[in-house]
Amino acid sequence: MQKAQTTIPFKGTKEQEEKLKAVITQLRDEKGALMPILQHAQDIYGYLPMEVQEVISEEMDIPLEEVYGVVSFYTQFTLNPKGQYNIAVCLGTACYVKGSKEIFDAISDKLGIGPGGCTADGKFSFEACRCIGACGLAPVMMINDEVYGRLVKDDVGKILDRY
Amino acid sequence: MIRSHVLICSGENCTSSGSEKLISAMESEIVKKGLADEVKVIKAGCFDLCSSGPNMIIYPEGAFYSNVTVADISEIVEEHLIKGRVVKRLLHHDFTQEKTVSSLNEVPFYQKQLRIALRNCGVINPEDIDEYIAFDGYRALGKVLTEMKPEEVIDVVLRSGLRGRGGAGFPTGRKWQLARGNAADQKYVCCNADEGDPGAFMDRSVLEGDPHSVLEAMAIAGYAIGATQGYIYVRAEYPIAIKRLRIAIDQARDYNLLGKDIFGTGFEFDIELRLGSGAFVCGEETALMTSIEGHRGEPHPRPPFPAVKGLFGKPTILNNVETYANIAQIILKGPEWFSSIGTEKSKGTKVFALGGKINHTGLVEIPMGTTLREIIDDIGGGIPGGKKFKAAQTGGPSGGCIPPEHLDIKIDYDNLISIGSMMGSGGLIVMDEDNCMVDIARFFLDFTVDESCGKCVPCRIGTRRLLEILDKIISGNGEMKDLDRLDELCRYIKENSLCGLGQTAPNPVLSTLHYFRDEYLAHVVDKRCPAGVCKSLITYEIDPVKCTGCTLCARNCPTNAITGTVKNPHVIDKSKCIKCGVCQQKCRFSAVIKK
Numbered sequence: 180m181q182k183a184q185t186t187i188p189f190k191g192t193k194e195q196e197e198k199l200k201a202v203i204t205q206l207r208d209e210k211g212a213l214m215p216i217l218q219h220a221q222d223i224y225g226y227l228p229m230e231v232q233e234v235i236s237e238e239m240d241i242p243l244e245e246v247y248g249v250v251s252f253y254t255q256f257t258l259n260p261k262g263q264y265n266i267a268v269c270l271g272t273a274c275y276v277k278g279s280k281e282i283f284d285a286i287s288d289k290l291g292i293g294p295g296g297c298t299a300d301g302k303f304s305f306e307a308c309r310c311i312g313a314c315g316l317a318p319v320m321m322i323n324d325e326v327y328g329r330l331v332k333d334d335v336g337k338i339l340d341r342y
Numbered sequence: 343m344i345r346s347h348v349l350i351c352s353g354e355n356c357t358s359s360g361s362e363k364l365i366s367a368m369e370s371e372i373v374k375k376g377l378a379d380e381v382k383v384i385k386a387g388c389f390d391l392c393s394s395g396p397n398m399i400i401y402p403e404g405a406f407y408s409n410v411t412v413a414d415i416s417e418i419v420e421e422h423l424i425k426g427r428v429v430k431r432l433l434h435h436d437f438t439q440e441k442t443v444s445s446l447n448e449v450p451f452y453q454k455q456l457r458i459a460l461r462n463c464g465v466i467n468p469e470d471i472d473e474y475i476a477f478d479g480y481r482a483l484g485k486v487l488t489e490m491k492p493e494e495v496i497d498v499v500l501r502s503g504l505r506g507r508g509g510a511g512f513p514t515g516r517k518w519q520l521a522r523g524n525a526a527d528q529k530y531v532c533c534n535a536d537e538g539d540p541g542a543f544m545d546r547s548v549l550e551g552d553p554h555s556v557l558e559a560m561a562i563a564g565y566a567i568g569a570t571q572g573y574i575y576v577r578a579e580y581p582i583a584i585k586r587l588r589i590a591i592d593q594a595r596d597y598n599l600l601g602k603d604i605f606g607t608g609f610e611f612d613i614e615l616r617l618g619s620g621a622f623v624c625g626e627e628t629a630l631m632t633s634i635e636g637h638r639g640e641p642h643p644r645p646p647f648p649a650v651k652g653l654f655g656k657p658t659i660l661n662n663v664e665t666y667a668n669i670a671q672i673i674l675k676g677p678e679w680f681s682s683i684g685t686e687k688s689k690g691t692k693v694f695a696l697g698g699k700i701n702h703t704g705l706v707e708i709p710m711g712t713t714l715r716e717i718i719d720d721i722g723g724g725i726p727g728g729k730k731f732k733a734a735q736t737g738g739p740s741g742g743c744i745p746p747e748h749l750d751i752k753i754d755y756d757n758l759i760s761i762g763s764m765m766g767s768g769g770l771i772v773m774d775e776d777n778c779m780v781d782i783a784r785f786f787l788d789f790t791v792d793e794s795c796g797k798c799v800p801c802r803i804g805t806r807r808l809l810e811i812l813d814k815i816i817s818g819n820g821e822m823k824d825l826d827r828l829d830e831l832c833r834y835i836k837e838n839s840l841c842g843l844g845q846t847a848p849n850p851v852l853s854t855l856h857y858f859r860d861e862y863l864a865h866v867v868d869k870r871c872p873a874g875v876c877k878s879l880i881t882y883e884i885d886p887v888k889c890t891g892c893t894l895c896a897r898n899c900p901t902n903a904i905t906g907t908v909k910n911p912h913v914i915d916k917s918k919c920i921k922c923g924v925c926q927q928k929c930r931f932s933a934v935i936k937k
Contacts, residue, residue, distance in 0.1 A: 210635070210654060211654075248638050273541040312354050312355075314697040326358035
């Protein structure tokens with residue numbers, strides 16, 4: 180899937196950069212350290228903008244295009260900042276056959292944004308996700324780490340209003 | 343003295359339904375009533391009956407409570423734990439027998455199952471190594487290190503007939519033998535816990551409910567092939583599994599069951615965790631290893647096979663979580679015991695994640711050779727709402743749809759391939775008459791197009807063309823020659839793709855085209871979707887006889903497509919209708935018909 184670059188200016192702090200550099204120093208000598216470092220970096224910044232990738236490339240002595248190649252390959256790595264609340268609707272098979280596409284469309288309609296988008300106030304971001312392994316509760320969605328299961332279309336509004 | 347054990351499921355499904363809150367509420371209630379010295383609360387692994395969670399079992403009675411809420415806790419403590427009276431209204435209600443059951447052994451969901459890989463799930467506390475050890479944990483590793491030569495271990499695994507549970511079914515012992523035969527200064531043991539098939543969550547359950555069984559088996563594999571380092575590649579989407587694996591690895595190191603000089607035999611083995619970052623193709627073995635090395639997870643051609651040149655260029659074995667979960671039992675109970683279970687060429691059991699249109703969703707572990715009908719009707723409790731069975735999908739995006747005429751086929755690796763599906767990692771999704779098979783084929787293609795890594799042309803471009811043809815059919819513009827094109831393109835992609843993802847990607851199309859050709863014809867020739875799923879091909883109409891003119895539909899229609907006056911039949915203007923179906927949901931008189 181093509182990943183769009185963000186247009187939001189980078190707002191990283193000195194503390195974040197120090198944290199990142201500490202992680203790099205700690206993991207640098209492990210075999211295949213790039214992935215774990217990128218995962219830590221995303222935890223620190225919430226996303227992986229070019230500025231962060233440049234630091235990693237510089238410190239690790241790995242060409243930037245190779246770092247970017249890895250970031251753009253894996254769906255968990257994001258080039259865009261997420262909203263305060265990230266909504267992920269499961270479109271795995273078990274959820275799909277139980278109508279998760281309807282839930283997905285209802286949220287998209289309600290928020291007025293498509294998958295991968297973020298509302299103008301930065302409150303909600305929205306995406307489709309792969310199976311989260313809660314198939315017994317299908318159809319499910321996650322808002323940050325909270326899982327909502329056995330959804331019907333009418334629940335969507337009520338749940339979003341709580342945030 | 344502890345007189346009662348309260349086991350509360352802390353698997354993913356029950357945690358999502360709030361079992362964490364139940365655990366803390368139960369613990370504080372027990373303290374409040376002064377029972378802390380008599381009753382122990384255990385955070386157990388998955389009980390597998392996920393559809394009725396949160397679930398709780400109280401021993402010694404074995405009372406199985408379902409759909410428990412925090413509000414029920416004080417009653418359970420007061421009635422059951424203090425007065426010794428089972429709380430009948432919370433007992434698990436079984437759909438198939440239309441009755442409540444009092445203990446775990448009476449639940450029909452478990453009766454036809456044989457639990458080897460899931461033996462400890464829902465029985466022990468996965469965060470406590472002592473409980474694993476109390477259930478014979480690490481005894482197999484001890485036996486292997488002190489009594490057996492590496493060749494003998496491989497021989498036992500070979501004779502057991504165990505085949506890879508990740509889907510392809512390669513004999514596990516043969517894999518180990520190949521890696522043993524290649525001399526090198528370093529070898530690696532890897533565990534594939536990148537469970538990517540949508541709808542499959544058996545590996546997650548093992549990792550969350552019994553993580554030590556995987557660690558123990560990896561150490562045994564390390565001894566057998568001569569490796570000192572293991573890697574577990576686990577999906578980042580499984581936070582509970584990752585947490586419990588970390589705890590398990592730390593505890594095993596503390597007990598010196600991982601590390602140097604294990605059991606004082608001089609054998610050294612350690613395990614590191616690596617997190618996947620959401621790429622389905624990384625379930626393919628060469629792609630997974632490339633990913634652990636820190637690159638884009640792209641596969642490469644075999645040979646060389648990983649047993650010769652794998653991770654970091656060294657001989658490597660890669661087995662799936664469920665495969666490892668069988669190993670310790672095979673060592674302890676012997677290969678003859680294991681090979682006595684199952685069919686001629688597929689031994690042992692297989693765990694399936696039962697999902698979709700079925701009463702009991704959850705995990706089932708059945709001996710190979712059980713029929714699909716037994717799984718769906720006897721264990722799964724049939725299809726809800728009296729609907730008709732249409733198909734069962736196995737093997738995820740690599741598998742196929744099995745029609746009703748094959749319900750009595752005995753499930754094993756070879757039989758499933760003979761009917762155009764495959765075992766896969768074990769997702770089993772049941773579909774009823776309301777699911778459109780063309781739409782399902784499109785769903786899987788959409789998935790593979792998204793997940794194709796792009797390295798080889800047949801997969802990257804071929805799957806996209808397949809998706810486009812399916813979209814054309816679903817939108818009502820299909821022609822007869824499209825069906826032939828689909829068939830031809832599918833065969834081309836199967837034969838020419840680089841890795842397993844591309845080679846199996848056409849299976850959902852081929853199997854639906856074969857078994858449900860009439861549905862494709864309905865879309866192409868009659869421009870009709872028999873299941874009423876494909877929006878371009880359905881219309882909503884109001885039956886003037888049933889319509890009472892209550893105006894409810896007109897008031898709820900988002901596009902004002904419905905007109906009519908009070909107490910007179912209403913009409914839908916098809917040019918304005920966006921087919922959202924709200925009118926049909928709202929109508930109290932079943933007057934809105936979908937055609």
